Amino acid sequence: MSEILSVSDITGLVKKTLEEKFDDINIVGEISNFKAHVSGHWYFTLKDSGAQINCTMWRGLNNYVFFTPQDGMKVIASGKITVYPPRGSYQFDVRSMRPAGIGELQAAFEKLKQKLSDEGLFSADLKKPIPKFPKKIGIVTAIDGAAFQDMKSIAARRYPVVELVIASCKVQGEGAAEEIVKSIDLLNQQTDIDLIIVGRGGGSLEDLWAFNEEIVARAIFRSNIPIISAVGHEVDFTISDFVADLRAPTPSAAIELSTPNMDDLFGYINEFSYYNSQKMWEIINDYKDDVNSVISSYGFRLPQDFIKNKSQTLDNIFYRLSNLVGNKFNYEKNRLGILEEKLKAMNVDQVLKRGFVYLKQNDKVVGRKNEFFEEKDFTLKFYDGDIKINVEEKRK
Numbered sequence: 001m002s003e004i005l006s007v008s009d010i011t012g013l014v015k016k017t018l019e020e021k022f023d024d025i026n027i028v029g030e031i032s033n034f035k036a037h038v039s040g041h042w043y044f045t046l047k048d049s050g051a052q053i054n055c056t057m058w059r060g061l062n063n064y065v066f067f068t069p070q071d072g073m074k075v076i077a078s079g080k081i082t083v084y085p086p087r088g089s090y091q092f093d094v095r096s097m098r099p100a101g102i103g104e105l106q107a108a109f110e111k112l113k114q115k116l117s118d119e120g121l122f123s124a125d126l127k128k129p130i131p132k133f134p135k136k137i138g139i140v141t142a143i144d145g146a147a148f149q150d151m152k153s154i155a156a157r158r159y160p161v162v163e164l165v166i167a168s169c170k171v172q173g174e175g176a177a178e179e180i181v182k183s184i185d186l187l188n189q190q191t192d193i194d195l196i197i198v199g200r201g202g203g204s205l206e207d208l209w210a211f212n213e214e215i216v217a218r219a220i221f222r223s224n225i226p227i228i229s230a231v232g233h234e235v236d237f238t239i240s241d242f243v244a245d246l247r248a249p250t251p252s253a254a255i256e257l258s259t260p261n262m263d264d265l266f267g268y269i270n271e272f273s274y275y276n277s278q279k280m281w282e283i284i285n286d287y288k289d290d291v292n293s294v295i296s297s298y299g300f301r302l303p304q305d306f307i308k309n310k311s312q313t314l315d316n317i318f319y320r321l322s323n324l325v326g327n328k329f330n331y332e333k334n335r336l337g338i339l340e341e342k343l344k345a346m347n348v349d350q351v352l353k354r355g356f357v358y359l360k361q362n363d364k365v366v367g368r369k370n371e372f373f374e375e376k377d378f379t380l381k382f383y384d385g386d387i388k389i390n391v392e393e394k395r396k
Contacts, residue, residue, distance in 0.1 A: 008085065015083035018090055022081035027053070027092060028100055031073050044069065046077060046092065055079075057094040064174040065097050067209050070108050074100040105205050109212055112239060116214070121221045127245045128226040134194035134258060136163045138187035138225070140180060143168035147201045147230075147251040154252055159259035165193065171200035176210035181219040188223055195258055196223065198240060199230030199251040211238035220244055230254035352383035 005013075029046030036042055040059030045052050055077065057065075069075065079094040099105050116122065137155075141148050143166050155162055167183035170176040180198065187193050198220065200208075210216065211231045220227050220243045229244035230251040241247040248254035344350065348358070359366045361378040372378070380387040 007088070011083065011085045011088055014090075015085065018081045018083055024078075024080060026076055026078050028074065028076045029053070031069050031075060032071050034069050034071050036068075042069070042094075046075075054089070054091040055094050056091055057097065061095055062097075066173050066176070066206060067099065067105065067108070068177070068213055068215075069097070070111065072111070073108050074104045076100050102205055105209065105212075109205075109239070112212065112214055112217075113242065116217055116239065116243065121217060122242045126221075130226050130228065130246050130258060131194045133260060134162060136165060136192050136194055137258060138165045138167055138190070138193045138196040140167050140169060140183040140187070140196060140198040141200055141251070142171050145171065145200060147199055150252045151197070151255045154255045155259060158256065158261050160262065162259055165190070170210075172203065172207045172210055177213035177216050180210060180216050184216075184219045184223055184227070188225055193225050196225050196227045197230055197248075197251065197254045197258065198227055198244065199248070199254055200232070201251065202232040208232050208238055211240040213239075216240055217243045228254045228258060349383065352381070355383075357382055 027046055029048050029052075032045045032047055032052075034042070034044040040062070042055075042057040042062050044055050044057075046055050047053075057079075075097050076099075077092065077094045078096045079092055081090055082093045083090045099108075120126070139148060139151060141151075148166065152164060155164055165187070167187050169179035169183040171180070184196065184198065187196050198211075200211075202208075208231055211229070217239045220229070220240055226245045228246045228248050229238070229240040230248040230253065231238045231240055232250075237247075246257065248257050352358070358381050359372070359378055360381060361371075361373060361376055366372045366378070375391055377391055378389050380389065
């Protein structure tokens with residue numbers, strides 16, 4: 001009689017057999033029911049026309065996948081078969097994954113492009129204007145890449161007053177899309193960034209794929225700051241190009257589109273200055289001729305003649321008034337001189353100087369005989385001094 005095994009025993013034997021036999025295999029199939037769990041793990045199904053297998057890709061491993069899997073995409077997954085005993089089911093534990101061919105990436109590109117277009121993310125009406133004279137430009141690219149060095153040198157030559165702010169990030173490979181989104185959001189937190197350039201140099205479809213990711217497209221679309229997409233060479237288009245406010249074929253072209261040429265500005269200023277100086281003189285001369293024509297017209301001379309006549313009348317009145325005041329002044333001056341001479345003639349000192357004497361009694365000048373009292377003292381005032389007469393002493 002054969003050995004009787006428990007469910008756990010048989011499941012354990014199957015698990016050991018499958019996991020030892022299929023420890024490192026590659027499976028090609030079409031993705032369906034793809035789900036990115038909040039834990040970071042991916043759960044999906046690989047299928048073909050005849051069968052399907054459940055797949056799991058753990059967080060940490062899926063960070064190395066340069067694209068976001070989508071339902072319907074054909075991929076080649078590498079990993080091992082594992083058994084989940086509680087359910088008695090087996091699954092494929094995926095360690096790495098790549099598109100089955102360029103056609104798969106192109107199909108995913110077209111599918112996402114159509115989806116975002118239907119949502120209006122490419123609408124021209126929603127494009128923000130690019131500032132003509134930006135003071136500060138944010139750059140989302142790899143700080144050690146050739147694209148950034150080219151942008152720096154071109155900006156310094158064309159428009160040296162502009163400030164470049166680099167938000168460095170990976171631009172290809174695993175995790176690049178997430179870093180690009182983080183850099184765009186970081187620059188949008190600044191209050192003085194006028195423009196953002198998101199870009200990198202050219203490369204293969206796989207190299208540029210981070211700029212075809214949906215999360216990057218949505219980050220560009222929600223940006224409050226205008227964005228120029230400058231990904232790849234002239235022939236390369238990405239989803240970012242369609243969502244951005246302006247597409248530049250190269251990072252170098254992006255700097256040229258976003259900054260004015262210093263030489264052109266100086267030339268414009270010089271031309272503007274010369275042209276407008278000449279124009280101003282022409283306008284002044286034209287108005288000068290018009291003013292002279294008006295001034296010399298008969299109608300304009302009438303008020304001028306009226307003003308001149310009134311001015312002459314006013315001059316005559318002022319002249320007469322001036323003469324009148326002058327004559328009056330001279331008359332009063334002469335009269336004052338005569339009075340001054342009379343006062344000098346009546347001056348007591350002048351009279352005494354001529355030999356006269358006057359008599360004072362009781363501090364009063366005695367001008368009449370009947371005003372003199374013989375019994376009282378008196379004073380004789382001469383020019384050169386006074387003589388006091390004491391009546392009592394004279395009687396003794």
